[in-house]
Amino acid sequence: MxxxxxxxxxxxxxxxxxxxxxxxxxxxxxxxxxxxxxxxxxxxxxxxxxxxxxxxxxxxxxxxxxxxxxxxxxxxxxxxxxxxxxxxxxxxxxxxxxxxxxxxxxxxxxxxxxxxxxxxxxxxxxxxxxxxxxxxxxxxxxxxxxxxxxxxxxxxxxxxxxxxYQALASQEESDLERMIAECDYAISNAEKFSEMLSSNLSVLDSENISSIMGSEDQVSELMTLLDKALVEVNSIESRLDAYNDMVQSISGQMGQMKNQESFIQITNKNHVTLLQELDKLVLQLDLSKGHIKALNEGDLRVDSGIAACTSAAEALQHAMQVELHPGICRLQAVVEQQKLFEELRQKFAKRLYHFLFELFTKYGNEQSSNNLVRQSDNLKLPKHFAYHRDLLPYKDLTLWLKVADKTKYMQLCEIYTQSLSKVYSREITGFIESAKQRFIEKAAISMQVGNAALEAASASNMSLNTIGQEKKLKLGLKKKLGSSSKNLSGSSSSLSKQHKKFLGSTQSLNVKGVGKKLSKVVGGKKNTLGVSTESLAASDFELSDREKFSSTFREVLNELEPACQDEEAFLVKFFHLNVETADTLLPGGSDDEEDDTEQGAAKRKQYQENQVTKDIRRMMTEIFSVVEKELIGFVAFGERLDPLNSLNMLVVIGERVANARQDNDGSFLAKMLGKSLIEVKRSFDNLIKYKVSAVRQAHLSKSKKCGILPFVIDFEDFAELAEGIFRDTVRRNDLEKAYKGLIEAVFDAIERLAAESQKTPREVVLFENYHALHDCLSRLKIVGLEHERKESKAKYNHNLKIYVTTMMGRPLEKLSTFFEGVEEVMANGVRAEEVSFKLKYSKNELRKCVKEYSGKDVKKGLETLYHKITKHTKENDNRLLRVVWQYMQDEFLQQYKHFEDLIEKCYSGSGIKLEFTINDVLQYFTDIALNQDK
Incomplete structure (x- = not known):
């Protein structure tokens, strides 16, 4: 370590x-x-x-x-x-x-x-x-x-x-060095150095003792001074004890004086505090005589009275909401003052309730008794701005009533919704009725035209083969029935009766029914020509009428939307339907542990917002209870006029719903428009289903040629109309889905009817109709049907090629048989230059075959072929005929070149040639086409 x-x-x-x-x-x-x-x-x-x-x-x-x-x-x-x-x-x-x-x-x-x-x-x-x-x-x-x-x-x-280890100080180190330097033998003779140090130490001890002995007198003198000092200390202590006794007697008196002064200060402080509390209490619980008079007698019909009552009500509410100590609340004066406040509150709340009740009821009765002026050319809903303006000065009083008496506030809300519901119900019903009047006259004429067409068709037993002929017949009959329109343009009451007669329970104006009757008269069977009833309806309800209905539908929404928005804004402002005045307690009380957390605050706010939204939607639903019914009825009216109206309605109301949800997804307007959108979407889906069903049920007449199938023409008309309506709209996906189902049914029906066709070859039916579909899809450039466009083009080319090959066949039969044998011999290993040595395929045999086909015979055969093609394609324009004839020319020239190539290869130098050239063939085809067109 x-x-x-x-x-x-x-x-x-x-x-x-x-x-x-x-x-x-x-x-x-x-x-x-x-x-x-x-x-x-x-x-x-x-x-x-x-x-x-x-x-x-x-x-x-x-x-x-x-x-x-x-x-x-x-x-x-x-x-x-x-x-x-x-x-x-x-x-x-x-x-x-x-x-x-x-x-x-x-x-x-x-x-x-x-x-x-x-x-x-x-x-x-x-x-x-x-x-x-x-x-x-x-x-x-x-x-x-x-x-x-x-x-x-x-x-x-x-x-x-x-x-x-102990280090030496610097002084010690210097002394030690000096001592060692004085004794040179300190290191060499340690014993001698030690003896010297001992002797020096003895000398120092003796000197110290002598010094101590010499200072004895001084010590004695010092002791004497100490004794005197002790005597003085004792004297001072005795005097201090005397002073202490004197001070102790005074200390008691001073303590009593101090306690008395402290008590006086506390008493004064309590008096001041009590006065301050009383002043504060009096100020807080005081209500001026002017405020009391305003609450009891203030005139709520004038602006000055409204301002005075509002100020007084706010002062009363402030005084009643003062937080007091529980002990103060038991004071008799406080109890009496609070009782006075409660009486004033109840009395003014009752007076304010009855005043607003009379205002709401009077306005509802007055508006209900007025006659609505219907303007068929200028659809406008009456505005309630003036009524809202007159009521807004009372909004602060309404807020006071909401806080002071919630029961009367809720009753007042109910009275307002009931009064305005009667007003809006009558106005909106008449408004929608006026919108319908624009089309009742047109619908009545359309029905008479349809009935006249039925009678004319039955009387003459004529055959309506195309939609165009039916249109001409009805347009002619309309001129004859021009005078009948005057009889239908009478008063609004008579039009209303006619509207109920034509569009009521019998639905006699339903153009689908007219189409069905016409189809029975024309073909003897339902849908004989394969034409859907919507196509017949389109002839009765022209494009201008459809645009007029779309414009009217927009006008209806343009009037309904601001009415709902203005009323909702007024309700929020007048009845204070906002989060700030909403109930602040969550369901179940406010004792949740989360109330003091951010999560609890967010939960309370969300609950308040939901409550406000429910209150607004409830009042709006009661006020505009008739809007949803009338709007859905107008949608049904438009569908009965023309099922294709659902296209315009879907786009128009779809845009409105998207905008309403973007502004406020929970608003009454968004919910109301959403329900109407569901109805319009159902109408649109029914239209598409019916079109698909009509296409799938379409069949051909055994005695008629085919041509372009009616449902193909109907699809083209529908696609052109839909693209003009749905392009770059929010409901584009609905149309794309409809296209998919409809085009699939059209493809299947073309294949099925082509196989059933007896008068027209199957390939002609296919390439004619696929060509029409491809032309339609290419012109409209529908992105969602790009695959179907390519498929229709492929089917068109494929069937056209089969038809040309089949019709062309072997125009030079013997030459074709001869050269097939030549090709077979060559396939068996015979060289081309040796084919002419075969007896069956000698040069003489070839010359015999060539002589049988002169230019005149060839032209005659081509003329016969052209007549057949014309007969097959006469239901279409000449443009498609020219395309087929061009394909025929290319096929014939291909066979001609093939024969020439074999002659050059197998019979080179024989001088054998066909009696007509390529230029002759081209001239034959051109002359035939020109002569036939003339």
Missing amino acids: TAIKHALQRDVFTPNDERLLGVVHVAKTGKKRKSSFLCASVTTEHPAEVYICKIKKQEKGEPYKKQKIWHLKELKAVDGKDPDKDITEFDLIFDKCFKWAASSVSEKQTFISVLWKLCRRYLPKQMKVNFTNIPESIKEVSVAGTDNQRTAGGSAAGDGVEGD
Whole structure:
């Protein structure tokens, strides 16, 4: 351990001008023990500082390194664990407790002894370190050693804590050197030097004794002076005792005076405090005569009276909400004043309730008795701004009533909703009725046209093969029935009766029914031409009418939305439906542990917001109870007029719902529009389902050619209309889903009807209709149907190629048979130049075949082929016919070139050629097309 101590002194403490006083080899208590050294050191400079440090031995680099350093002042306690047992564990307590285990008991006791000495020497008395569970032997030895050192030699005692080394002071060192220099033999003859020192010591002792003996007289004189001093001290003490007796007699009197003065001060202070409390109480519980008069007699019909009553009500509420000590509340004057306040509160609350009750009831009755002027060209809902403006001055009084009498406040809310509900119900009902009047005249004419069409079709037994013919018939009949429109443009009451007649329970204006009747008359069977009833409906309800309905629907929403928003804003402002005035207690009371936390505050706020939203929605639902019913009825009215109206309605109301939810998802307007949107979406889905069903049920007439199928034309019309309505709207996804189901049904129906077609070849039906679909999808550029566009193009090209190949067949039959045999011979290994030596395929045989096909015969065969193609495609325009004829030309030229290539290859030099050239063929095709078009 001595070697370690010297190494630590040399490597760690000497470079820092410190001296190592104690060291112990320790390890932390626990499973993993890492050894280190605890050292106690003192600085060499003055004043000295004592430190306790933890040193760890490094594996590489520096051999030792300080890990932790504490000043001795930071040490609070030392615990030796058990003074009766030899254990190595001990604790040092600084800002926290550090548990150590020494390598041996002796090292532990030595280090604790060093700490004890350092604390006794360098720490002041007030900074006492608590040493517990330390053997008393260590403390006694340490105390004794410390006392001896202090007696013997000042700072040397402190410096020599362990006793194994004591440094000389500078004066001692100089005296020793001088003495050794005077005695040259001090080192060579130690005995002689010792004898000399002994003799010098004897001489000094004798001189000291002589000096003491010489000072005896002085000592006697000093003792005499001390005796005199004692006499004077006794005299002073007696005088002080006399003074003390005198002061004690006065002390009692002064104490009594002090207690009396203190009592007077306390009494005065209590009087002042009592006066202040009384003044405060009187001011808080005082209500001026003017306020009392305003509460009892204030005129609520004028602005000055409203302001006076509002001020008085606020003063009364403030006085009633003053927090008083429970003892003060038992005072008779306070009880009487509070009773007065309660009477004033009840009386004014009743008076205010009856006044507002009369206002609400009067307005509801007056508005209900007025006649609503219906304007079919200018749809406008009556505004209630003036009524709201007249009521807003009472909003502060309404807030007072909400706080003072919640029951009357709730009753007042109910009265207001009932009165305004009657007003809005009549106004909105008439408003929606006016919107419907715009279309009743048109619908009546449409019904008469439909009935006339049925009668005309039955009488003439004519065949309506296309939608265009039906339109012409109805337009002609409309002119004849022009006078009937005058009979339908009478008063609003007569129109209303006609509206009920045409659009009532029988739904006689349902254009689907008209379409069904027409289809029965025309074909004898339901949906004979494969035309959906929506297509027939579109002919009755023209595009301009559909746009007019869309515009009217927007006008209706433009009027309903501000009415709902203005009324809701007024309710929030007048009835104070906000979080600040909402009930602050959560369900179940306010004793939750979370109330004082952020989570509790957020929970309360969320509950208050939900309560406010429910109150607003409840009042709005009661006031506008008729809005949802009327709006859904108007949606149904538009659907009956024309099912395609659902497209415009879905887009219009979808945008309104999105905007309303963005502004306030929980508002009445958002919920009301959301329910209407569900109804419109149902109407739209029914339209798509019916279209899909009509496509799947479509079938062909056995006596008619096919051409472009009606449902393909209907899909094109629907897609054009829908794209114009839904492009870049929020409801685009609904249309994309509808497209998928509808186009799938169209594809399946085309394939099915093409297979059933008897008058038109299957390939013609396919490529004609797929060409029409591809043309429609390419023109409209519907992103969601890009795959279907490519598929329709592929099917169109595939079936067109099959049709051309089938129709072209083998126009030069014998030549085709001859050259097929040539190709077969060549495939069996015969070289091309040797084919002509075969008897069956000789040059003479080839010349015979060539002579049978003159240019005139070829042209005649092509003319026959053109007639067949024209017959198959006559239901379409000439553009598609020209495309097919061009494909035919390419196919014929391909066969011609193939024949020429075989002749050149197998019969080279024979001079055999076809009697017509490629230019002749091109001319034949051109002449045939031009002549037929003429």
